[in-house]
């Protein structure tokens with residue numbers, strides 16, 4: 001790997017063991033949330049539309065409960081801190097590219113040394129009657145997937161001529177980015193996608209696996 005290495009790492013289901021949006025919905029059970037999840041997974045509505053509509057089901061009067069639940073139920077996947085240390089050591093740039101929401105992404109990551117401008121996620125507004133999700137990193141003119149938080153728009157800022165681009169992820173929000181990068185570290189259904197499309201990927205269970213693989217790639 002002669003180019004500079006850069007990592008784009010998903011949050012929900014990757015840095016954290018569970019998907020926090022699904023966990024919030026399962027806990028608070030606003031009527032209609034499960035159909036929206038189905039529609040996102042079957043791609044009959046976009047991720048942005050689905051996530052926006054799910055949170056719009058939750059009244060802002062329950063803000064503190066929702067925030068507390070989200071933050072307190074997070075489990076970090078083993079080896080995450082070690083991967084961050086490894087990246088620092090090796091001069092690998094590390095970005096969090098999350099389709100999650102600011103009110104749980106930032107607090108959870110605050111105990112790790114990641115600069116705030118290396119964390120991309122969606123925003124939220126609790127000033128109305130129901131939670132409104134904000135999209136400060138929506139798709140650019142080259143992406144037509146209505147991602148919400150557009151991973152490809154961020155990845156495309158880093159030229160493949162200059163960077164060895166690595167994506168770490170697990171699910172639908174990683175599909176488009178996975179097609180773009182040089183190397184994918186995949187778990188869950190992202191593995192199936194990488195296999196079906198013949199992408200250059202490594203399956204992983206935790207971040208220790210990724211450190212090991214990065215060490216091997218270094219020698220090449």
Ligand SMILES: [Mg+2]
Nearest residue numbers: 010012013171
């Ligand atoms: Mg995920």
Ligand SMILES: [Zn+2]
Nearest residue numbers: 139143147150
């Ligand atoms: Zn997009």
